[in-house]
Amino acid sequence: MVRPTLKKQIPNLQEAIKETAWKQIAEFGATALSLRAIARELKITAPAIYNYFPDRDALVTALIIEAYASFGDYQLVARDSLPREKMAERLYAIGIAYRQWAIDFPQRYQLIFGTPIPGYQAPKMEVMPTAARSLSALVSVIDDLRVANMLQAENFPPVQPAFEEHFRIWKTYAGDYDISSLSVSMLVWSRVHGLVSLELAGNIPPHGADGAALYRYELNLITKQFIKENK
Amino acid sequence: MVRPTLKKQIPNLQEAIKETAWKQIAEFGATALSLRAIARELKITAPAIYNYFPDRDALVTALIIEAYASFGDYQLVARDSLPREKMAERLYAIGIAYRQWAIDFPQRYQLIFGTPIPGYQAPKMEVMPTAARSLSALVSVIDDLRVANMLQAENFPPVQPAFEEHFRIWKTYAGDYDISSLSVSMLVWSRVHGLVSLELAGNIPPHGADGAALYRYELNLITKQFIKENK
DNA sequence: AAAGTTTACTAAACACCGTATATTTACAGT
DNA sequence: ACTGTAAATATACGGTGTTTAGTAAACTTT
Numbered sequence: 001m002v003r004p005t006l007k008k009q010i011p012n013l014q015e016a017i018k019e020t021a022w023k024q025i026a027e028f029g030a031t032a033l034s035l036r037a038i039a040r041e042l043k044i045t046a047p048a049i050y051n052y053f054p055d056r057d058a059l060v061t062a063l064i065i066e067a068y069a070s071f072g073d074y075q076l077v078a079r080d081s082l083p084r085e086k087m088a089e090r091l092y093a094i095g096i097a098y099r100q101w102a103i104d105f106p107q108r109y110q111l112i113f114g115t116p117i118p119g120y121q122a123p124k125m126e127v128m129p130t131a132a133r134s135l136s137a138l139v140s141v142i143d144d145l146r147v148a149n150m151l152q153a154e155n156f157p158p159v160q161p162a163f164e165e166h167f168r169i170w171k172t173y174a175g176d177y178d179i180s181s182l183s184v185s186m187l188v189w190s191r192v193h194g195l196v197s198l199e200l201a202g203n204i205p206p207h208g209a210d211g212a213a214l215y216r217y218e219l220n221l222i223t224k225q226f227i228k229e230n231k
Numbered sequence: 232m233v234r235p236t237l238k239k240q241i242p243n244l245q246e247a248i249k250e251t252a253w254k255q256i257a258e259f260g261a262t263a264l265s266l267r268a269i270a271r272e273l274k275i276t277a278p279a280i281y282n283y284f285p286d287r288d289a290l291v292t293a294l295i296i297e298a299y300a301s302f303g304d305y306q307l308v309a310r311d312s313l314p315r316e317k318m319a320e321r322l323y324a325i326g327i328a329y330r331q332w333a334i335d336f337p338q339r340y341q342l343i344f345g346t347p348i349p350g351y352q353a354p355k356m357e358v359m360p361t362a363a364r365s366l367s368a369l370v371s372v373i374d375d376l377r378v379a380n381m382l383q384a385e386n387f388p389p390v391q392p393a394f395e396e397h398f399r400i401w402k403t404y405a406g407d408y409d410i411s412s413l414s415v416s417m418l419v420w421s422r423v424h425g426l427v428s429l430e431l432a433g434n435i436p437p438h439g440a441d442g443a444a445l446y447r448y449e450l451n452l453i454t455k456q457f458i459k460e461n462k
Numbered sequence: 463a464a465a466g467t468t469t470a471c472t473a474a475a476c477a478c479c480g481t482a483t484a485t486t487t488a489c490a491g492t
Numbered sequence: 493a494c495t496g497t498a499a500a501t502a503t504a505c506g507g508t509g510t511t512t513a514g515t516a517a518a519c520t521t522t
Contacts, residue, residue: 013499031349036479047481048500056480113432114346118262124433157444183440187426187449194425195418201344202355209414213388218418225456244470266509278510279471287509 014052016042021063025107030116033060060111060120065130067108072134074101079137087148088227090141095192095219099212102196109200113193125169132173135189139174142188143181145227152228156183184226191222245283247273252294256338261347264291291342291351296361298339303365305332310368318379319458321372326423326450330443333427340431344424356400363404366420370405373419374412376458383459387414415457422453 010016020038035056039046053059078097082090102109110116112131145151159167159179171177195218198204199211209217241247251269266287270277284290309328313321333340341347376382390398390410402408426449429435430442440448 029350031346031351034479035481045501046479047483047502050481051499110346113428115262115341116346116349118347118349120262155448157440157448160441163441183445186435186440186445187452190425190429190449191422192425193429194421194423197344197428198421198424204417209388209417210391210394214414214417217386217388218421221418221456225452265507267507276472277508278473278512281510282470 010042010044013042013044013048017049017052017059018062018066021059022066025063025111026105030107030111030114033117035059056117057120060117061123061126064112064122064127067105067112068127068130068134070105070108071101071112072130072136074098075134075137079141084144087141087145087150088223091138091145091188091223091227092219094137094141095188095215095222098192099196099199099215102200106200109196113197128170129173132170135185136174138188139177139181139185142185142226143175143177146178146181146184148230150227150230151180151184152226153180153184156180188222188226191218241273241275244273244275244279248280248283248290249293249297252290253297256294256342257336261338261342261345264348266290287348288351291348292354292357295343295353295358298336298343299358299361299365301336301339302332302343303361303367305329306365306368310372315375318372318376318381319454322369322376322419322454322458323450325368325372326419326446326453329423330427330430330446333431337431340427344428359401360404363401366416367405369419370408370412370416373416373457374406374408377409377412379461381458381461382411382415383457384411384415387411419453419457422449 017038020041021033024037024041025033033056035049036046039049049059053062074097075094078093079090082093084090142151146153156179171182174182192215195204195211195215199215204211204214248269251272252264255268255272256264264287266280267277270280280290284293305328306325309324310321313324315321373382377384387410402413405413423446426435426442426446430446435442435445
């Protein structure tokens, strides 16, 4: 058999490949991703995948983009579960959603922020739109705080001219907010990312607290540090 | 040729294997680590490595332990460059050293905190002593602050009973300090780790600031949040 | 000094991997 | 019916970690 008849072909094989990839990533981890294993499960040969993805890296990129989208959705849903004027509560809810997604899909979090695929380097320009959008919930709430004069953000280091172009593109997708909002978002992001990634790697429990409680504590510290009373 | 005469043998082949591994990690990245490549460079065959390491993972573990040791040393040197009573300055210096090591050896930082080796899972109990020691500089200074009644650490979540054993072992190597010192250290660690790992992954510049400046800003925020005046 | 044992390696093979090339066949358009 | 293209297979190449068997050098014991 060389080419199966249409009836025997898998409809939308491109999607099927991605789905199988996710299934295997969830089961065996992102490091075990293998085109041949995907092909085996779909009962096709490995080179057939090359009709849909030019190489393994292209498949990984597609997966990363999907993951970012789901990640961003989680946070947007959390944000929109509260009215716009409850900014501190929204920030907290986004933070909880951030960790929840990471815990629900640890392999996807690893895929995005770790380097589990040997030799893979994410093509920045391709991934950036969805990556930037995945932080848009956070940035939008921080900017609402700024507009309400409740954002504590003094003396932030300025943008480097060399990165202005990069920065401009990023704003296109994350939202065109004030620089101070973006800077604060960056720090808030780094804090939740730090705690979540240590927890996922198994580094939290030995040091004394359960992950969820310590995380909530950190969220409150973040709130205390970056939100001030409107006066 | 089957067994080379003593004169032709590489003296301390175990060390030579690790050195070659580091060289290749520095050059091609941790994901590209390959027993066969190491063997090629040393002009031996790949299975010969199995005389010194039971499998690839054992070699990786040995490398991780070496990396942790070097990482810890950097921070201890930074701490000890200042007198013990200058606690805030010591904390700042350790923070700078933390990032500096990561920037000097990005591949090693990835090796420790990322998951660059397919299928590799660090054996916690084996790695913990050196891993714990790599944070001992930080913990000791935080505890000095606590003793001086300058540590802001209210209402931290308690240790979970399930992890008390784990925790006890960890204390053996990181230092037997008060639980509040360890909790604060944990949070400080997660913050610097968050920022450093985002920067290494190339996620800082697009968002507006240069890494070093943003990092110093965050160190100051950490100081502000966890150090209070002795009164 | 001879004999036996252990050590440190090589050679060959296995089962994977991503990927390139050539080939075949099903289908669509003319 | 003929032709061209699309979608798959078959095959092959060079890479990986690892296992097994074999061998010679070096050491230990007698």
